[in-house]
Amino acid sequence: MEQEDLKRIQMKLPFLQDAEDKLLQEFSRLVRIQMIPAGTTVFWEGDVCHSLAVLLSGSVRVFKAGENGREITLYRFGPGGGCILTASCIMNDGNFPAIAQVEEEAEAVIIPANVLRDWVNRFYSWRQFVLGLLAQRLADVITTVEEIAFRRMDARLAEWLLANRTQESRFVQTTHHKIAEELGTAREVISRLLKDFEMEGLILLSRGEIEIHAPEKLKLKMK
Amino acid sequence: MEQEDLKRIQMKLPFLQDAEDKLLQEFSRLVRIQMIPAGTTVFWEGDVCHSLAVLLSGSVRVFKAGENGREITLYRFGPGGGCILTASCIMNDGNFPAIAQVEEEAEAVIIPANVLRDWVNRFYSWRQFVLGLLAQRLADVITTVEEIAFRRMDARLAEWLLANRTQESRFVQTTHHKIAEELGTAREVISRLLKDFEMEGLILLSRGEIEIHAPEKLKLKMK
DNA sequence: ACGGCTTGGTGACTTAGTTACATACATTAC
DNA sequence: GTAATGTATGTAACTAAGTCACCAAGCCGT
Known part of the structure; x- marks a missing residue:
């Protein structure tokens, strides 16, 4: 990854702005950037996850589908957000419990699962990022429950x-x-x-x- | 905390069994054990959380309450489980988004928020424990959504x-x-x-x- | 035995979900 | 332009779920 790419990405991902130098180095070495067209299904229900996508632009909708063809949106995320169910999968080796689909064409940084795991152990800023995402998603889904139940x-x-x-x-x-x-x-x-x-x-x-x-x-x- | 108490707790909390020595030391120094009678409300909606409770026995039910008096269970947990919404609160300084109530009298270890945060940064086994809990809760709540929606x-x-x-x-x-x-x-x-x-x-x-x-x-x- | 509380039963009504079509508009094919 | 096709919307009839109002039966304390 070029130096200017990294600068651009840092602008869009706040946690990289005060990240450790070592994390930035490895980031530019191990992460690739990818455009994902609208309509792409990033993860299917039951998939095993091998990487985490963090968005620079565009948006992703995460939803559950019932047998009868109905669906319900669990949450969506845009720039700075990540498909964190994947991380949760990586942690406990589980499968992806929903469907994630790109709504507006997205530019994303793709982080391999083993790198993600390594960074969680080594870098404070990355840890905060992952924990923050997980906590946010949990709050989102709880809000969804409240909505449909009451x-x-x-x-x-x-x-x-x-x-x-x-x-x-x-x-x-x-x-x-x-x-x-x-x-x-x-x-x-x-x-x-x-x-x-x-x-x-x-x-x-x-x-x-x-x-x-x-x-x-x-x-x-x-x- | 006495040596024999720690041994007993280790039996009940798997992540402590292969934990770092240093974590075990600090655990027995900084954590207190407490009995919580059935019916106790551990957290109210909107509470700021100052500590994390991890159960050794008993069970806790976490639920949302609607204005009209109706309720819905988000999930429950027993021995080895923790009231992780609190941890999520600690991470991003948010408030507890639900109500947690002891169902069967519980024995719990109480970990102050600042200690929890410190351990996340320093100990692999504790990190895995916290991430695992969060991921599990997310999966639980998503299952709940699926249930009530479909x-x-x-x-x-x-x-x-x-x-x-x-x-x-x-x-x-x-x-x-x-x-x-x-x-x-x-x-x-x-x-x-x-x-x-x-x-x-x-x-x-x-x-x-x-x-x-x-x-x-x-x-x-x-x- | 009396009164108050908890638990369960029930009817009438509103809101939501399902099934099964019919109709209207838009796009492409001819 | 017109027909054919597909997508979007309308609607009726029915079942399932939620709300409201009230009653009745069991339980507990005095």
């Missing part, structure tokens, strides 16, 4: 719409199917609830796009 | 009954309310499903106790 679907849908609108804060470009996978329910349920929202004048539906008419009123639906 | 309540109930019967493998001593909290649903739902099972001749209901009549047939309900 909150109503209309409230979750309202929140999702508001969180995923564009800058102009009026439009959401997606399909009912994708929202359903996001929230872990069936497409029909989403279609029904969206229709209800439209009846109440909160939103306006068209193919592949939802226009938010009354964001304030939609906010009230959140709880 | 499986039907009657299947989950059947599985729970079979998993929680006594040695004689016929009786489960609990209340409908407790099962509901376990599975993250309402008491009425559990009562209704149990009644259905009774109608089908699978179980026999009485106050505070459920007798399993036809375990094989109940097993079929699991999926």
